[in-house]
Amino acid sequence: MDNERIDQIIDKHHGEASSLIQVLLDIQSENNWLPKEALKRVGEKLHVPLTRIQHIATFYKAFSLVPKGRHGIHICMGTACHVRGAKRILDTIENMTGIKPGETDLEMKFSLETVNCLGCCALGPVMEIGGKTYGKMVPGEAADVLKNYE
Amino acid sequence: MSEILLQIDGIEVKATEGMTLLEAAHSAGISIPTLCHHEKLEPFGGCRLCIVEVEDRGWTKLVVSCVYPVEKNLIVRTRSEKVDRIRKMIIELLMAHAPDSFQLLEYAKEYGADRDRFEKEASFCIHCGLCVRYCAEIKQKNAIGFVDRGIRKEISFIPEISAKECWDCKECFPLCPTSALQAAYVLTKALTAT
Structure with a gap:
């Protein structure tokens, strides 16, 4: 900038x-x-x-002093999402992007972050990419969603 | 400036409006333990060690004397069982971070605090903010500041400013109750050494 x-x-x-x-x-x-x-x-x-x-x-967590990817992925690890298998969603995303929570990939495409509740527990497990919320995730579906991001 | 009469440890003390309880106590020769207080700096209220019991219209409450303004007819107790217990706890908690600070060891003796009560988590800095505030308020160089928050909060020099300003100042060094500051400076210097 x-x-x-x-x-x-x-x-x-x-x-x-x-x-x-x-x-x-x-x-x-x-x-x-x-x-x-x-x-x-x-x-x-x-x-x-x-x-x-x-x-x-x-x-403030809203600020980052290290470069972030174009799309921020937030995966909810709150209680409701956790019991519905948020860990499996996280594993899928980690495998696909090759990054762990808190990291950014080399192409600056994605930044991965875990959060503790997105406030829509009924939709668990919840994933949020670039502000858009994806609810009732299963690993396969999460992978499909991720493929749509460039 | 109107005069305010209040009672500290049974002694009638005259104070002026806008003074803090700590200043009023000092003016009457009553000592209150402090770690983050410095008379040239703005009150900070960071260490909470100067906590006192205040009685106002029959109600007692605990306040931090370095930021609490004097009020008319207050009855202040700087040493009570409760106050001593709280101070002992504060000292013990701080000693988990800075077990060998001379100032803390002295207070620990006075209040019977156990240096090893809590598991050591030696970060050495107790966040009194003396260095940060001295640099900002007195020297106006802003070479050092706090970063992050909560349990990860720490002091941090800005290497570029510190390389220019600190080498012939170092006035914050004697203020530090734990020597964490000196360590932070040495580390920063290593960053900027050419």
Whole structure:
């Protein structure tokens, strides 16, 4: 992400230091992660010390300081999904993508993450890819869903 | 500034509005143990060791004296069975992280805390925030900050800033109650050494 785009985002929030989290969220959603150069630029423009930005960016799970894939896969490991075989869904996805939870593949296609509840236990086991929810998953179906993502 | 009269450990203390209980106690020569307090810095309320019992209109409650403002007619007890018990527990928990901190060992002796009560998880930093706040508030260099949260929270220098600013300052070093800061600095220095 270039400085010009970052400046645009900052201007959108009127360059106020109190909008720091909103600015970071915008960069995160466009770029999928927060590069150090971007954080430095934001710090300079908003007059916020880098230590505070770093504190905030590491505090919230919505931010990532390491590169993320284009599609974020979230697999629910909550109680309801767990008893309905979330582990098998996870194994399938791990095998297909070749990554473990918390990792990103080399082509930057997928990032895998386990979550503890997506709030729709009746649909368990639940998988979420790029914000879209897939319920009542079985390993085969999960594999088919995954194939649709480029 | 209006004067406020309150009672600390049975002594009448005069304080001015906006003072904290800790400051009022210090002005009356009453000592309260602290780890995260520094008179030049903003109150932080991080270590909770300065907890005291406050009686207000017949109700007692436990408050952290370094962030609690003085009020009229408060009755404050800085040492009671309950307060001592809580302080002992705080010291014991902190000692799981920093078992050999001189300051903690001293307090442990005073409060009868058992250094080995909890399994050691030596991270050495007790998150008093003295280094972080000193760097931000007094030096305004912001070379060190907190990262992450909860059990993974730790102090972290920003290598680029620290390489420029820290070598001839190091004013935060004597503030650290556990020497975790010095270790963090040495590690950061290794990152930036050329």
